[in-house]
Amino acid sequence: MSWMILPENPALSAVLLFLIALPFLYGARRPVHDVVGSLARAASQALRLGAHWLERAAQTLRARNRLVLLAQGREEATQAIEREFERVTGLVQRDLQGYPALQRRLLDHITRIEEDYAKCGEVPPPPPEWVRAVETIAGIQNTGDGLAQKLLQDIGDSLDKIYARVVAEYRRSSEARHKILGKFVPFGRAVNDTLTRVDRNIEGLRESAARIDAQMERYEQIHSGSEQVEHTLTSSAGIQFAISGLVLAVGFGGAFVNFWLIARPMSAMVGGGEYIAGGLEAAQVAALVIILVEATMGLFLMETLRFTHLFPRIHNLNDRMRRRMMWAAFAILFILAGVEVALAVMRDQIIATDVAFKRGLSDAGTAAVVAEGWVMKIPVAGQMILGFILPFALAFVAVPLEYFIFAARTVFGAGLVLAIRTLGFVLRLGGNVAWHAGKTLRLLYDAIIFLPLLIERAVLSQRAGAAGQIPRSVSAETAPLRKTGTLS
Amino acid sequence: MSRVVRLTFVLVALIGLAACGDKQAHQRAVYLLVDTSGTYAGELDKAQRVINYLLGTLNPGDTLAVARVKSRSFSEKDIVAKTTFAKDPLQANNQKHAFKAKMALLKEAAKAGSAYTDITGGMLQAAEFLNETGAGRKTILIFSDMQEELDQKTIRDIPMNLTGIRVVALNVTKLNTDNVDPRRYSGRIEFWEKRVREAGASEWRVINDIERLERVFGG
Numbered sequence: 001m002s003w004m005i006l007p008e009n010p011a012l013s014a015v016l017l018f019l020i021a022l023p024f025l026y027g028a029r030r031p032v033h034d035v036v037g038s039l040a041r042a043a044s045q046a047l048r049l050g051a052h053w054l055e056r057a058a059q060t061l062r063a064r065n066r067l068v069l070l071a072q073g074r075e076e077a078t079q080a081i082e083r084e085f086e087r088v089t090g091l092v093q094r095d096l097q098g099y100p101a102l103q104r105r106l107l108d109h110i111t112r113i114e115e116d117y118a119k120c121g122e123v124p125p126p127p128p129e130w131v132r133a134v135e136t137i138a139g140i141q142n143t144g145d146g147l148a149q150k151l152l153q154d155i156g157d158s159l160d161k162i163y164a165r166v167v168a169e170y171r172r173s174s175e176a177r178h179k180i181l182g183k184f185v186p187f188g189r190a191v192n193d194t195l196t197r198v199d200r201n202i203e204g205l206r207e208s209a210a211r212i213d214a215q216m217e218r219y220e221q222i223h224s225g226s227e228q229v230e231h232t233l234t235s236s237a238g239i240q241f242a243i244s245g246l247v248l249a250v251g252f253g254g255a256f257v258n259f260w261l262i263a264r265p266m267s268a269m270v271g272g273g274e275y276i277a278g279g280l281e282a283a284q285v286a287a288l289v290i291i292l293v294e295a296t297m298g299l300f301l302m303e304t305l306r307f308t309h310l311f312p313r314i315h316n317l318n319d320r321m322r323r324r325m326m327w328a329a330f331a332i333l334f335i336l337a338g339v340e341v342a343l344a345v346m347r348d349q350i351i352a353t354d355v356a357f358k359r360g361l362s363d364a365g366t367a368a369v370v371a372e373g374w375v376m377k378i379p380v381a382g383q384m385i386l387g388f389i390l391p392f393a394l395a396f397v398a399v400p401l402e403y404f405i406f407a408a409r410t411v412f413g414a415g416l417v418l419a420i421r422t423l424g425f426v427l428r429l430g431g432n433v434a435w436h437a438g439k440t441l442r443l444l445y446d447a448i449i450f451l452p453l454l455i456e457r458a459v460l461s462q463r464a465g466a467a468g469q470i471p472r473s474v475s476a477e478t479a480p481l482r483k484t485g486t487l488s
Numbered sequence: 489m490s491r492v493v494r495l496t497f498v499l500v501a502l503i504g505l506a507a508c509g510d511k512q513a514h515q516r517a518v519y520l521l522v523d524t525s526g527t528y529a530g531e532l533d534k535a536q537r538v539i540n541y542l543l544g545t546l547n548p549g550d551t552l553a554v555a556r557v558k559s560r561s562f563s564e565k566d567i568v569a570k571t572t573f574a575k576d577p578l579q580a581n582n583q584k585h586a587f588k589a590k591m592a593l594l595k596e597a598a599k600a601g602s603a604y605t606d607i608t609g610g611m612l613q614a615a616e617f618l619n620e621t622g623a624g625r626k627t628i629l630i631f632s633d634m635q636e637e638l639d640q641k642t643i644r645d646i647p648m649n650l651t652g653i654r655v656v657a658l659n660v661t662k663l664n665t666d667n668v669d670p671r672r673y674s675g676r677i678e679f680w681e682k683r684v685r686e687a688g689a690s691e692w693r694v695i696n697d698i699e700r701l702e703r704v705f706g707g
Contacts, residue, residue, distance in 0.1 A: 264577075271575030273549020275514040353581045361540040361588070 025445075026452035033442050040438020047431035054424035058417050065413035070225055072406060073233045077219040081212060088208045091201070106194055109187045116180050116187075234414060241407035244400040251397035255291055258340070258390040261383060263287040265346035291394075294336050298395025300329040308402040333391055340387030348380040517551040517623035518542055519614040522568075523632030524556045524598040525605040532598050534659055535631045538698055539591055545705050548573050548580040551621045552587065554594060555610060557632060558602035560642055562609035568594045572621070607636045608644035615650050626653045627704070633661045634676050651688035656704050658695055 004013040025032075137155060221229045267273075267283035274282035302308045304326035309315050317325065446453060520542065522535045539554060546552055553570035555561070569590040573580040611628060618626040628650075634657055638644055657680065666673035681692045695703065 267548065268576050268578060271548070272577050272580065273515060273547050273573075273575055279514070281514075350577045350581075353578060357581055357584060358544050361544050 022449060022452060025449045026456075029445065029449065032445055036438050036441045036445070040435055040441075043434035044431040044438075047427045047434060051424045051427035051431065054420050054427065058420040058424065061413065061420065062417045065410065065417065066225070066230055068413070069230060069233050069237070069410055070222055072237075072410070073222040073229070074219065077215055077222055081215045081219065084208055084212045084215060088205065088212070091204055091208065102194060102198070106191060109191050109194075113184060113187055113191075116184050119177065119180050234410060237407045237410035240403050241411045244403035244407060247400035248397065248404055251394060251400070254390055254393060254397075255295070257386070258291055258294075258394070259284075259287050261347065261387055261390075262290060262340055262343045265343040265350060266290075268346055268350065290336060290339070294333060294391040295394055295397065297329045297333045297336070298391070299398040299401070301326060301333060301395050302398035304329060308398050310398075310402055310405070333395065337388045337391045340391060341384045344383035344387040345380060348383060514625075515549050515551070515621070515623040516546060516625045516627070517618050517621040518546065518553070518627045518629060519618055520552075520554045520629045520631060521557050521561075521607070521610040521614060522554060522594065522598075523605060523607075523630075524558055524602055525637070526601050526603075528605075528633050528661070529598055529601055531631070531659060531661065532595060534698055535594070536591060538629065538631060538658060538701065540588070541698075541701050542705075543584045543588060546573060548575050548577055551623060553614075553617055554591070555613065556594065556598065557605055557607055557610045557630075559604035559606055559639060560609055561606040562613050564613070566610070566613065567617070570617070604637045604639050604642070605632070605635060606638060606642060606644065607632060607634065608638075608646075608648070609642075611650070611655070612648060615648065615653060618653055628653055628655045629658055629704075630655065631658045633663060634680050635663060648683070648687035650684060651690075653689055654691035654693070655684045655689045656691075656693045656695060658701075659698055660694055660696055 003017070004010055005016050006013045137152070222233075263281075263284045266287045267281075270282045270286045272281075272283060276282055276285050299308070299310070300314070303311050303314045304317075304322050306315065314322070314325065520535075520538065522532070524532075542552055549572070551570070551572040553567055555567040558566065569587055571583050571587055573583050607630065611630070614628045618628070636644075657677075660673075660677065662670075662673055666676075677694060684692045693704065695701065
C-alpha cells in the first residue's frame, strides 16, 4: 500500500497529505509542545546533574591529589633536611671530635709563645756595688798628688775593662733573645694554620646551616599548602615523570637486548618448539622470566641499599636483616648473571653449528671459509660481557622506576582531573544544547502549522476587538516552559 | 576453601590444555613425496635441494618425512627417512645431519625406478602419517609431474581425507604430450586441485620454481 494519493504525482500527494494532516497537527500542538518541552528539560537536567556531579568529583580528586602531592613534597623535604643534618653530623664528628686535641695544641703553642716572649724581655744589668765607691773616689779633689793620680788612673782603666765586658755580655744576651724570637715564627704560623682550618670548618657548617634553613623554609611553605607550592610541586613531578620515563625507556631497551641474548639458548634448556598460550614460545617466556627475576632482585638490592623506598617493610628492617637480604639479592643477581654468561656461550655454539650446517647444505658451502682465530672470539666475548653486565645495569632501573611511580601518581591524577572537568564541560554543553533543541523544535512545529495559527490569531484578535480585550499571543504559550528552563 | 582449590585446579588444567593446544598448533609436519618413476627420475637433484631447504627451515619439534612414489605407494616401506626433531637445538642439528646422510638412500632407491606412479597411494600414506604426528600445520609436498599411472590391479578410485592438510605440488614438469597440447597440463593440474579440495585440503598450490619455496614456509 502506497502513501501516495496520486501515484503519478508524488509532490502533489505530499502536499495533499500535509493539508489533511494540518488540522490534526494544530489540534495536537499543545501536547506536542508539552512532550518536547518535557523531553528537553529531562535531557538538559540529567546532563547538568551529571556535569555537576563530575565537577564535584573533580574537586574531590583534586583535593586528594593535593594532599598526596603535599605529602610527597613534605616527605622529600624531610629527607633532604635529614640528609643535611647527617652531613652536618658527619662534619661535626669528623672535625670537632679532634677539637680538644686541636685546642690543647693551640694552648701549647700559645704558652710556648708566652714563655718565649717572657724570655725575650730586656733585663738591664744590675748596677754594680762598686759604682758608689767609684762615685766617692771620683769626689776626691785633684790636689796634684801623684799617688792619687795613679790610683785614679788605675781605677779608670779597670772601669774600661769592666765596661767592655758588660757590653759584650749585653750583646750576647740580645743575640740569644733574637734566636728565641726566630723560633717564635713557626709557632705563629702553626697557630695561623690551625685557626684557618677551624675557620674553614665553621664556614662549612655555616653553608650547611644555610641549606637547612632553605629546606626548612621550603618545608614550611609546603606545610602551609600554598597554591604556588602546589604548582611548583606539580611542575616538578611532571619533569621527573618525563625524565624518569626516558631513563626507563633506555632501561627497557637494555632489557630487550638482554632478552634476545638469552631467548635462543634458552630453547636448549626448556626445549625449542614448545609453546605456551598466545603463541609465546616457552624459551622466550623463560628468558622473560629470568629478566624479570633479575629486575626484581635489582629492585630488592636497591631497596636494601636504601637507594629506593618502594617497600616500607624492607626499609624498616633492622640493619642486620637488611644486610642479609642485600647479600641474598646480590648473590641471586650474581648467579643469574653467571647463567647469562653460560647462555651467551651456548648461544654462540648453537649459532655456529647452525651456520655450519646451513653452509654444508648450500652448494657453495665449501667456498666460504671463515678464518678461525681470536677475532672470531670477540663476538662471544662481547656477548658474555653483556650477559654479565646487563643484569647489574638493569638493577639501577629501580631508581628511575621509583621516581616514575611517584611522579605518575601526580601526573595521572592531574590528567584525570582535567579529563573529568572536560567531560563535565561537555555534559553541561550537551544540557544547554538539549534545552535549546527543545525550544527550536517547538518553534519549528509552530512554523509548520503557521496557517492554522494565523487563522487562530485572526479569530482571537477579532473576538478580542469585539470584547475590547488584548489578544493572547500564540507565542505566550511557550512562556511557562521558558520560565521553568534552568539555563544559566 | 575447597571452592578456591577447585577453581585453582580448573585454572591450572585450562592453562595446561591451552599450552598443549598451542604447542600442537605451532608444530609443523612436512611429508615430501618424491616421484621416482622413469619420466621423473632425472629431477632428483632438485628434490635434494628441496630437502636441504626443509632441513634448514624446520625448527626443533617439527617433523619431516621423505617418501618415494612408485607403482604402489600406500606403504610405510616407501618412507625413506622420517624424524621429529628434538627440542634441544644442538640435538636437532645432529638429527638434521643424520637425515641429510640418509638422503643418499633416496638416490639408491630411485635408481631402481618404477613402472607406474601411484600418487594417490602416496598421498593416503602421507595423510595417515601427518595425522599421527598431531602437528598443527601439516603439509604434503609432491615432487612430481602429477601424471598418475596405475596398473590394472591397483585400486585408487577411493575418497581421500586430507582435512586440515595443505598440498603443494612442486616442480610439475611438462610432459612431451603437454607440449603437443598444453590443455593436458592444465587439465592435469585442475584435476588434482579438484580432487585435493574435495578431500578437504586446506590449501592447494603449485610451485614450479623451487627457489620460491619460502612462499610456502616463509609465512
